[in-house]
Amino acid sequence: MTPATAQAPAPYQSYVYAYPHKTAYRELTGRPLLRDLWAGEPKDALSLYLHVPFCEVRCGFCNLFTRIGAPDGLTGAYLDALERQADAVREALGEREPVRFATAAFGGGTPTFLTAAELTRLCDIAEQRMGADLRAVPLSVEASPATATADRLAVLAERGATRLSLGVQSFDDTEARAAVRPQRRADVEAALGRVREAGIPVLNIDLIYGIEGQTEHSWLRSLDAALAWQPEELYLYPLYIRPLTGLGRRAVGADPEWDEQRLRLYRAGRDHLLARGYEQRSMRMFRRADAPAEGADDYACQTDGMIGLGCGARSYTAGLHYSFDYAVGMHQIREIIDDYVTRPGADFAHAEYGHEMTGDEARRRHLLQSLLQADGLVVADYRARFGGRTPAGDFPAELARFADLGWLEPGPVLRLTPKGLAHSDALGPELFSPAVRAAMAAYERK
Numbered sequence: 001m002t003p004a005t006a007q008a009p010a011p012y013q014s015y016v017y018a019y020p021h022k023t024a025y026r027e028l029t030g031r032p033l034l035r036d037l038w039a040g041e042p043k044d045a046l047s048l049y050l051h052v053p054f055c056e057v058r059c060g061f062c063n064l065f066t067r068i069g070a071p072d073g074l075t076g077a078y079l080d081a082l083e084r085q086a087d088a089v090r091e092a093l094g095e096r097e098p099v100r101f102a103t104a105a106f107g108g109g110t111p112t113f114l115t116a117a118e119l120t121r122l123c124d125i126a127e128q129r130m131g132a133d134l135r136a137v138p139l140s141v142e143a144s145p146a147t148a149t150a151d152r153l154a155v156l157a158e159r160g161a162t163r164l165s166l167g168v169q170s171f172d173d174t175e176a177r178a179a180v181r182p183q184r185r186a187d188v189e190a191a192l193g194r195v196r197e198a199g200i201p202v203l204n205i206d207l208i209y210g211i212e213g214q215t216e217h218s219w220l221r222s223l224d225a226a227l228a229w230q231p232e233e234l235y236l237y238p239l240y241i242r243p244l245t246g247l248g249r250r251a252v253g254a255d256p257e258w259d260e261q262r263l264r265l266y267r268a269g270r271d272h273l274l275a276r277g278y279e280q281r282s283m284r285m286f287r288r289a290d291a292p293a294e295g296a297d298d299y300a301c302q303t304d305g306m307i308g309l310g311c312g313a314r315s316y317t318a319g320l321h322y323s324f325d326y327a328v329g330m331h332q333i334r335e336i337i338d339d340y341v342t343r344p345g346a347d348f349a350h351a352e353y354g355h356e357m358t359g360d361e362a363r364r365r366h367l368l369q370s371l372l373q374a375d376g377l378v379v380a381d382y383r384a385r386f387g388g389r390t391p392a393g394d395f396p397a398e399l400a401r402f403a404d405l406g407w408l409e410p411g412p413v414l415r416l417t418p419k420g421l422a423h424s425d426a427l428g429p430e431l432f433s434p435a436v437r438a439a440m441a442a443y444e445r446k
Contacts, residue, residue, distance in 0.1 A: 046101050112143040283422065364431050
């Protein structure tokens with residue numbers, strides 16, 4: 001079959017930022033002990049993620065695990081629980097071999113929803129309870145324009161934040177309202193000024209294309225407004241309308257015209273950035289060619305473990321991905337957070353919900369997360385990790401299909417073509433295992 005005759009799926013199936021998705025997680029039998037799960041795991045290059053499930057407003061497109069606002073005392077109670085969890089997890093990791101974190105991140109929600117004093121406490125949990133040296137490793141923090149205040153940014157800069165990701169989405173006030181993200185461009189610009197004044201080395205700006213009423217002209221105008229700040233990184237996200245979100249009430253079925261609009265805007269944005277000194281690192285990520293080195297030299301998301309703290313965080317061992325219960329609906333999220341903040345420390349020594357990475361799941365994850373990066377997958381690395389196996393031997397039908405569609409360049413490095421990168425949100429889901437597909441289909445939204 002030639003690329004001209006291969007039947008391509010719709011380009012916007014699902015954003016795959018982790019595999020498997022939490023909708024494939026299920027309650028674990030017997031609540032396994034973390035000390036048993038981590039007993040045989042390498043612990044010299046872990047990733048640490050702290051989740052803060054609070055936002056000042058819920059954007060219309062958002063399906064993240066977060067609640068709007070916090071009654072008096074809730075953020076303090078949440079940090080109390082985070083301390084109890086950190087103590088239990090750190091004890092479970094043991095003292096037999098050194099535990100070292102190679103990278104750290106605060107996400108959400110909006111971590112900067114916390115006050116400056118609470119952010120100091122969050123950093124203390126990472127450092128004093130978990131043993132992470134935040135000033136010695138890459139530390140990425142997510143923020144919104146309204147919460148990127150000078151005092152909060154000063155704390156993050158002083159504690160070693162190397163990257164600040166600001167969720168702008170659009171510099172056009174009308175488009176922001178259409179995405180149910182009420183903000184004024186003047187406030188966004190002021191926030192960007194404060195980030196630059198704080199001196200955090202890497203500024204990332206998130207933008208969204210495919211918003212109702214957006215044109216190629218208005219899209220490029222937003223990009224130029226972002227470029228005026230010379231951000232080290234830009235993430236360009238296609239708009240998705242998901243169930244149980246603000247925009248989800250308007251959701252309809254397949255929309256080829258909208259798909260084509262988003263593809264046009266993606267290509268326009270990609271070409272605009274490539275012509276202005278940015279390099280494409282994935283479908284979404286563009287990095288300024290002269291930006292400081294990214295990430296940790298000795299951590300790879302495909303192979304190394306992750307410790308997640310907080311009720312929306314996930315953790316990874318080689319054999320199990322685990323977390324707490326997952327929801328999108330406001331009522332259910334509040335129940336999960338309320339349960340989390342009342343738990344005794346002993347509860348955090350167990351894994352409760354997860355997905356076992358048995359069979360070919362680890363190989364699928366490695367292939368998927370490597371292919372979705374512009375650098376691709378080095379076949380020799382795959383062979384070394386999986387006992388001489390090859391991607392073509394493990395996934396012949398999938399790789400042949402990608403090649404037929406014109407998405408994949410074969411060779412010693414499997415790398416997506418420009419067309420393949422553009423269709424990453426279709427390619428990723430095609431690598432889901434039958435078991436993960438079935439679990440996601442059976443998930444009851446809440």
